[in-house]
Amino acid sequence: MGNAAAGPFDDRGSRPHVEGDFAAEEVALANRNPGMPLEALRYEVTPVGLHYLLSHFDIPDLDAGTWRLQVGGRVERPLSIALDDLKRLPARTLRVTMECAGNGRGRMRPRYPSMPWMNEAVGTAEWTGTPLARVLEQAGPLGDAVEVAFLGADRGFDRGVEHDYGRSLALAHATTEDVLLAWAMNGAPLLPQHGYPCRLLVPGWYGMASVKWLARIEVLDRAFDGFQQAVGYHYRRHAGDPGVPVTTQRVRSLMVPPGMPDWYTRERCLDAGPVVLHGRAWAGGGVDVTRVEVGIDGQWHDAQVSEAGRHRYAWRAWRFRWQAQPGRHRLQCRAHAADGSVQPLEAEWNTAGMGNHSVQTVDVTVRAP
Amino acid sequence: MGNAAAGPFDDRGSRPHVEGDFAAEEVALANRNPGMPLEALRYEVTPVGLHYLLSHFDIPDLDAGTWRLQVGGRVERPLSIALDDLKRLPARTLRVTMECAGNGRGRMRPRYPSMPWMNEAVGTAEWTGTPLARVLEQAGPLGDAVEVAFLGADRGFDRGVEHDYGRSLALAHATTEDVLLAWAMNGAPLLPQHGYPCRLLVPGWYGMASVKWLARIEVLDRAFDGFQQAVGYHYRRHAGDPGVPVTTQRVRSLMVPPGMPDWYTRERCLDAGPVVLHGRAWAGGGVDVTRVEVGIDGQWHDAQVSEAGRHRYAWRAWRFRWQAQPGRHRLQCRAHAADGSVQPLEAEWNTAGMGNHSVQTVDVTVRAP
Numbered sequence: 203m204g205n206a207a208a209g210p211f212d213d214r215g216s217r218p219h220v221e222g223d224f225a226a227e228e229v230a231l232a233n234r235n236p237g238m239p240l241e242a243l244r245y246e247v248t249p250v251g252l253h254y255l256l257s258h259f260d261i262p263d264l265d266a267g268t269w270r271l272q273v274g275g276r277v278e279r280p281l282s283i284a285l286d287d288l289k290r291l292p293a294r295t296l297r298v299t300m301e302c303a304g305n306g307r308g309r310m311r312p313r314y315p316s317m318p319w320m321n322e323a324v325g326t327a328e329w330t331g332t333p334l335a336r337v338l339e340q341a342g343p344l345g346d347a348v349e350v351a352f353l354g355a356d357r358g359f360d361r362g363v364e365h366d367y368g369r370s371l372a373l374a375h376a377t378t379e380d381v382l383l384a385w386a387m388n389g390a391p392l393l394p395q396h397g398y399p400c401r402l403l404v405p406g407w408y409g410m411a412s413v414k415w416l417a418r419i420e421v422l423d424r425a426f427d428g429f430q431q432a433v434g435y436h437y438r439r440h441a442g443d444p445g446v447p448v449t450t451q452r453v454r455s456l457m458v459p460p461g462m463p464d465w466y467t468r469e470r471c472l473d474a475g476p477v478v479l480h481g482r483a484w485a486g487g488g489v490d491v492t493r494v495e496v497g498i499d500g501q502w503h504d505a506q507v508s509e510a511g512r513h514r515y516a517w518r519a520w521r522f523r524w525q526a527q528p529g530r531h532r533l534q535c536r537a538h539a540a541d542g543s544v545q546p547l548e549a550e551w552n553t554a555g556m557g558n559h560s561v562q563t564v565d566v567t568v569r570a571p
Numbered sequence: 572m573g574n575a576a577a578g579p580f581d582d583r584g585s586r587p588h589v590e591g592d593f594a595a596e597e598v599a600l601a602n603r604n605p606g607m608p609l610e611a612l613r614y615e616v617t618p619v620g621l622h623y624l625l626s627h628f629d630i631p632d633l634d635a636g637t638w639r640l641q642v643g644g645r646v647e648r649p650l651s652i653a654l655d656d657l658k659r660l661p662a663r664t665l666r667v668t669m670e671c672a673g674n675g676r677g678r679m680r681p682r683y684p685s686m687p688w689m690n691e692a693v694g695t696a697e698w699t700g701t702p703l704a705r706v707l708e709q710a711g712p713l714g715d716a717v718e719v720a721f722l723g724a725d726r727g728f729d730r731g732v733e734h735d736y737g738r739s740l741a742l743a744h745a746t747t748e749d750v751l752l753a754w755a756m757n758g759a760p761l762l763p764q765h766g767y768p769c770r771l772l773v774p775g776w777y778g779m780a781s782v783k784w785l786a787r788i789e790v791l792d793r794a795f796d797g798f799q800q801a802v803g804y805h806y807r808r809h810a811g812d813p814g815v816p817v818t819t820q821r822v823r824s825l826m827v828p829p830g831m832p833d834w835y836t837r838e839r840c841l842d843a844g845p846v847v848l849h850g851r852a853w854a855g856g857g858v859d860v861t862r863v864e865v866g867i868d869g870q871w872h873d874a875q876v877s878e879a880g881r882h883r884y885a886w887r888a889w890r891f892r893w894q895a896q897p898g899r900h901r902l903q904c905r906a907h908a909a910d911g912s913v914q915p916l917e918a919e920w921n922t923a924g925m926g927n928h929s930v931q932t933v934d935v936t937v938r939a940p
Contacts, residue, residue, distance in 0.1 A: 251624075
């Protein structure tokens, strides 16, 4: 880790918060980390190339033929597994809505300088892979094992600390049937940018848990102290706050912006008359979305939430019929989850701009027919 | 066009130029218009989802089964062509490096507020389609035909003007064998974001010419006055300058940034010793790249330019062996084309930030072994 001088919860080297305009570094990150254009909410499964992507370092150049997954640490039998061996084990396919923990960071005030997501860091895919549990069974965790760490082949620096991208899960979580070693997305081999040839998939958690370009699995008798686990990805209220680890996705809904956009401002214009507002809603950790409301100029109305094709970890479609009258209108949507959580109107501020699931607002101009 | 009040070369409503930090509107455009991460220069053909994308308006929701291409205007036989009919005509496949005319806009000073590309608005694909010439032959342009206009299914506003995205070509250009009505990319049907079910492909020109989601072709006896042809996409030195239309790509080279990045700044770090610097170079209009130079701290050296698998409209690989010494170094690359053109060290400024093919600069820190 090369991080010996820093305590595990230290966030030294954090960049100062900013307001207003965006730095060239933020724009450069946005140029290489695409969001999902919100009109793509129309697709139940996001088409290839429209799913959001966040790569901390460079996309590694890996060869599936020579790739091996190393499994070591506190296990009875260290393993070195080829992709073909992994594929010979029983596979599962899960439809999963994945979202970046930093989604909405660009809408927080003040803002932490990092990838400046507005609303678009989301996508849904059909992931196929081998349950991690099968591989852990083969390796045989020792009695003192408590965590499992996942290291990627991508390496770089964050706040001065050089490291392989890495994250961990509690052993009890890692051995559930829904955590996959995924080697296919939407029925095809993983694309380089999605973790080829094999990545971890942790349904219901923010995307940082689903380590791409998986290289090593380490079974640990202690908490993993990797940078992205111990320093990054915490909800902290102020510098020095030990904070709360970022885990499952917060309940959220998004709307396809109706009408036509202006190229630059993305302001919307539509014709008066009946309009079907629609979008999708999801909650983390396999919790169900129970209700979606649509706000029209601050008045909230229940939307219809689809019962079609339910998947535990995937978003649900919603729709609302609106009679659009000429003038300026403010459209919003907010979802409720079975655990009682609901989207806030304003972001719950935290130092790194994590988990901003505050409601999306779309301002539209309706013109007379 | 709804643009009657404006002369064809008027750029009224242009946004004021800016310097320094970036507006939220620019960041929102970057969130929905992805660039190609430069490490993907390693691929001769850009993997699906890593090719750059620029959509002026929303991605339309089109159905290949009901889609028809309308061909009208100054023709003997107006046509309405189904996709299957188009696919029954003889097809061609071309490997084409496509680039956005706005690539590099974010590096100009002062800067026009629009999509803030740095270097990444590029990609190479194998496009398959029917030569446009076959369809124009069927329609039979009348004797007074001089231009062919291409209208997309995407509609919105730019500087107050509502329009379908549209561009034109001279009839003599439109009837060459290399201009395609493309319906496949890398051997698969077009993805929604790349123009499904059918787009124009104009090899050697900047991407704005290759109209996506093609809906209508109009043969004209005059110059097309559509907004994106008459107002947008010109090289202008000042407001009121009639300007020069943006057409073919300018000669350009890019380098895979060597070593490891810092997450936020993307500054690079690598170990001292031999390093192979590599990248790709291309020129527009089917012109050949004749030479690529690599700059090391301002000293220029010839790179090796690959002769492998030459394609008239696709980039060529180059490589240069560098003995990296500890310290800070500035790496650059510049390409020369057969027409005598060469990349400038500084951008040639124009009002809309078009065609900035100035050399890429990568600053690296080399550490002792």
